[in-house]
Amino acid sequence: MHRTRTVERWPTLTAGIGGPGGGEPGDGAYGDAGPGHGPRVPHAEPGIRVRPTASWFTAGFGVGLGLTLASTALQTVLHISDLLTLLLLALFVAISLEPVVAWLAGRRLGRGRAVAVVVLGMLAAVAGFLALVIPPVSREVAALVDAVPKWLQELHDHHSTLGRLEDRYHLIARAREQIGAGGGAAVLGGLLGAGHVVLSTVTGTVLVVVLTVYFMAGMAQLKRFAYRFVPQTRRAAVVGLTEEILWRVGRYMLGNVVTSAIAGLATFLWCIVLDVPYAAALGVLVALLDMVPVVGSTIGGVVVSLVALSVSFPVALGTAGFYIGFRLAEDYLIMPKAMSYALALPPLVTVVAVVIGGALLGVVGALIALPVAAGIAIVLEEAAFPRIDAL
Numbered sequence: 004m005h006r007t008r009t010v011e012r013w014p015t016l017t018a019g020i021g022g023p024g025g026g027e028p029g030d031g032a033y034g035d036a037g038p039g040h041g042p043r044v045p046h047a048e049p050g051i052r053v054r055p056t057a058s059w060f061t062a063g064f065g066v067g068l069g070l071t072l073a074s075t076a077l078q079t080v081l082h083i084s085d086l087l088t089l090l091l092l093a094l095f096v097a098i099s100l101e102p103v104v105a106w107l108a109g110r111r112l113g114r115g116r117a118v119a120v121v122v123l124g125m126l127a128a129v130a131g132f133l134a135l136v137i138p139p140v141s142r143e144v145a146a147l148v149d150a151v152p153k154w155l156q157e158l159h160d161h162h163s164t165l166g167r168l169e170d171r172y173h174l175i176a177r178a179r180e181q182i183g184a185g186g187g188a189a190v191l192g193g194l195l196g197a198g199h200v201v202l203s204t205v206t207g208t209v210l211v212v213v214l215t216v217y218f219m220a221g222m223a224q225l226k227r228f229a230y231r232f233v234p235q236t237r238r239a240a241v242v243g244l245t246e247e248i249l250w251r252v253g254r255y256m257l258g259n260v261v262t263s264a265i266a267g268l269a270t271f272l273w274c275i276v277l278d279v280p281y282a283a284a285l286g287v288l289v290a291l292l293d294m295v296p297v298v299g300s301t302i303g304g305v306v307v308s309l310v311a312l313s314v315s316f317p318v319a320l321g322t323a324g325f326y327i328g329f330r331l332a333e334d335y336l337i338m339p340k341a342m343s344y345a346l347a348l349p350p351l352v353t354v355v356a357v358v359i360g361g362a363l364l365g366v367v368g369a370l371i372a373l374p375v376a377a378g379i380a381i382v383l384e385e386a387a388f389p390r391i392d393a394l
Contacts, residue, residue, distance in 0.1 A: 085207075092367050093211045095374070097218030098249055099256030104219055118219045125212070132291075135284045240386075248381050252374040259294055262333065266293040266300060270307060273325055277318050279311045293333075295369050296357050300330055352376055 080087070100121055107117035218225065226245070233241045267290025274282035289303035304326030312319035353373060360372030 088364055088367055089207055089211055090214060091364075091371070093214035094218055095252075095371050096211070096215045097222060098252050100215075100219060100253070101222060101249065102253035102257060104222075114223075115220065118216065121219065122212075122216055132287050135287055139281045139284055244382065244385055247385075248378040251377055251381070255374055255377065259296075263290045263293040266290055266303070266329070266333065269329060270303070273322065274307070274311075277311070277314065277321070279307070279314055279318065279322070281310065285310060295366060296353065296373055298357070298361070298369065300326070300333060304330065352380075 104114065104117045104121055107120055108114045112120070230238055230242055230245075267286040270289040271282050271286030273279070274285055279285070285307050289300070289307065292299040292303040292306075295302075304323065308319050308323045308326065311322040353376070356372040356376035357369050360368030360370075360375070362368070364371075
């Protein structure tokens with residue numbers, strides 16, 4: 004390793020070097036030593052001392068400390084990755100609702116009242132969804148609980164279907180063996196795991212709502228704070244570019260809400276016409292799933308087709324065909340019209356962005372993939388490419 008040397012100037016000049024060959028500065032003691040005067044020593048000015056400032060120990064200590072800090076930071080990020088995902092989702096929702104908040108604030112409501120109106124609207128939408136979903140789910144659970152004693156009675160009836168299955172496969176004996184061999188602990192663990200998932204979902208939803216409210220209320224202060232990290236000479240360009248990205252993200256989400264509402268309404272009308280159960284709940288579910296690009300509407304169509312199978316196989320087949328046609332219409336007619344003023348991304352970029360976002364952050368990543376891709380495209384078009392072309 005190369006050792007650097009620094010010089011340190013002292014306030015007083017040294018008089019000379021004693022011993023044989025010593026003398027005043029400028030004689031053999033400081034440069035050209037004569038015979039018998041010992042080895043040749045480097046020339047140095049009077050009053051200047053040369054000392055080493057780097058060593059293998061110092062360099063190794065610095066590298067080790069840097070690696071330790073980097074490892075600690077990485078472990079911290081991985082440990083709170085779920086919380087960071089919720090934080091990112093809340094920020095994305097706040098940015099998506101910013102055009103609505105700004106529009107209401109411009110109608111002499113003030114930002115605080117505008118945020119309150121938007122929050123009340125979100126809570127009303129959630130309450131309406133729960134009002135549509137909870138009653139049918141409660142009825143199905145109650146019907147399942149009432150059917151359990153009947154199924155147990157049929158298991159002991161040798162003339163029933165369940166009784167014949169019991170005679171052939173000995174279902175009750177096998178269930179007891181599984182419970183005695185630790186299956187009961189597995190069932191209990193599964194129930195506890197399901198309860199943990201439900202609790203985590205509820206807690207995460209409440210946290211996202213609270214953080215979204217805070218982000219919406221303090222969006223102006225948050226942007227001003229972030230802009231202060233940019234040098235004054237480049238701040239105007241960065242502010243303009245950032246505002247353009249945020250505005251396009253907001254318009255994209257509004258367009259996405261419109262297309263999702265159309266998908267939910269079409270599902271509701273289809274289920275009403277064909278007498279598919281839970282039409283309202285399925286309509287809301289499809290509307291929510293349709294907000295996830297590329298894959299959301301497909302998953303919604305599969306769910307509705309499976310529910311339609313409870314009516315008849317032809318109805319389920321017709322429902323699947325309906326969603327295939329609706330998906331084509333959405334991709335080539337509805338989506339381009341709704342997104343033409345918000346995003347202008349090639350189809351290949353759209354698919355790749357959704358796949359990468361879903362692989363990194365799951366549903367949240369797929370939801371924010373297109374706005375992030377659009378933001379990167381804006382930065383490239385407005386900042387990177389003009390600078391490269393000017394070279």
